[in-house]
Amino acid sequence: xxxxxxxxxxxxxxxxxxxxxxxxxxxxxxxxxxxxxxxxxxxxxxxxxxxxxxxxxxxxxxxxxxxxxxxxxxxxxxxxxxxxxxxxxxxxxxxxxxxxxxxxxxxxxxxxxxxxxxxxxxxxxxxxxxxxxxxxxxxxxxxxxxxxxxxxxxxxxxxxxxxxxxxxxxxxxxxxxxxxxxxxxxxxxxxxxxxxxxxxxxxxxxxxxxxxxxxxxxxxxxxxxxxxxxxxxxxxxxxxxxxxxxxxxxxxx
Numbered sequence: 001x002x003x004x005x006x007x008x009x010x011x012x013x014x015x016x017x018x019x020x021x022x023x024x025x026x027x028x029x030x031x032x033x034x035x036x037x038x039x040x041x042x043x044x045x046x047x048x049x050x051x052x053x054x055x056x057x058x059x060x061x062x063x064x065x066x067x068x069x070x071x072x073x074x075x076x077x078x079x080x081x082x083x084x085x086x087x088x089x090x091x092x093x094x095x096x097x098x099x100x101x102x103x104x105x106x107x108x109x110x111x112x113x114x115x116x117x118x119x120x121x122x123x124x125x126x127x128x129x130x131x132x133x134x135x136x137x138x139x140x141x142x143x144x145x146x147x148x149x150x151x152x153x154x155x156x157x158x159x160x161x162x163x164x165x166x167x168x169x170x171x172x173x174x175x176x177x178x179x180x181x182x183x184x185x186x187x188x189x190x191x192x193x194x195x196x197x198x199x200x201x202x203x204x205x206x207x208x209x210x211x212x213x214x215x216x217x218x219x220x221x222x223x224x225x226x227x228x229x230x231x232x233x234x235x236x237x238x239x240x241x242x243x244x245x246x247x248x249x250x251x252x253x
Contacts, residue, residue: 006216013215016225020209024232028207028242029058029112032141035203035246036110037062039137040069046107049074049131051095052114055083059110069108074100096120101131108137115142116150121184122193129197132249138199140245145182147241148224149213153180187237194247203246208232210241 017025036059040048046069050057053073063069070088075081078092093100096118109128118124128138143150158179184193187206194201208231211224231239 009218009221010215012218013212013221016218016221017212020229024229025209026207028141028205028244031205032112032139032244033059033062035244036108036139037064039139039246040108040110041067043107044068045070047072047105048108048110049101049106050087051109051111052076052117053084053087053090054080057084057086058112060086072101072106095127096123099127099131101127103130104133106131106136107133108139110139112141113143115140116145116180116182116185117178119181119183121189122196125193125197125199129199129249132199134249134251136249137202138194138245138247138249141242142185142245143180143182143210143242144187144238144240145185146239147210148227149210149241150180150182150185154182185243187240187243190243190245198250199247200250201245202248203244205244206235206237206240207242207244208240 040046040059041064044067046067048069049072051074053075054077057071057073060071071086072089072091073081073084073087074091074093074095076092076094081087081090081092084090091100095114097120109132115121115124132138184190187204191201208228209225211221211228214220214224228241
């Protein structure tokens with residue numbers, strides 16, 4: 001009965017969402033795959049490293065047939081990456097510590113929903129910069145540290161946070177299984193880490209719409225939506241709920 005109540009509320013929230021500006025509610029997961037593919041397609045035979053590759057490379061279906069990249073997967077979970085048949089090479093390890101890529105060996109480092117799970121992003125960004133060739137691209141999609149759902153996630157014990165999330169959103173069970181840290185996952189910190197490691201921002205997209213976490217109860221959704229839309233209008237970058245970043249390693253000198 002309770003799940004039926006949640007479903008009815010979700011249907012109402014979908015109707016509200018359909019009336020909102022497309023730019024505000026656009027899917028960043030879709031934008032990520034298309035953006036990653038667009039850059040890789042422009043560089044035939046590139047060495048492409050999928051960070052947190054898991055069981056599949058999300059951008060692979062969008063690659064052109066003549067792009068012919070060399071796909072290298074990195075993941076901390078050996079059981080997951082073993083199932084990924086898209087990869088030419090599989091590497092198991094922690095991208096913050098115990099980095100396994102040779103210096104200046106990659107043309108692209110790409111990740112989706114990984115940065116928030118890394119416990120030391122300063123080390124990750126430094127390692128990424130070292131692994132990229134000059135002119136190489138660093139493409140990441142990740143949630144913002146100060147989004148309301150991220151604040152709740154950090155305030156609650158990890159096991160309880162998962163239980164609450166899975167109760168209201170059972171469909172998140174598989175993709176949301178790792179502990180989040182949100183270390184430096186906000187605009188000004190990201191920009192500083194890029195500058196420290198000789199990388200420059202090429203593209204930056206910020207999402208503020210995260211009220212779908214509240215779609216099980218319309219009144220709560222509307223309160224959350226009011227906050228999201230205000231932050232969107234004000235353009236408060238450090239309070240973005242999701243960040244799509246494309247950075248490039250500067251040439252030496």
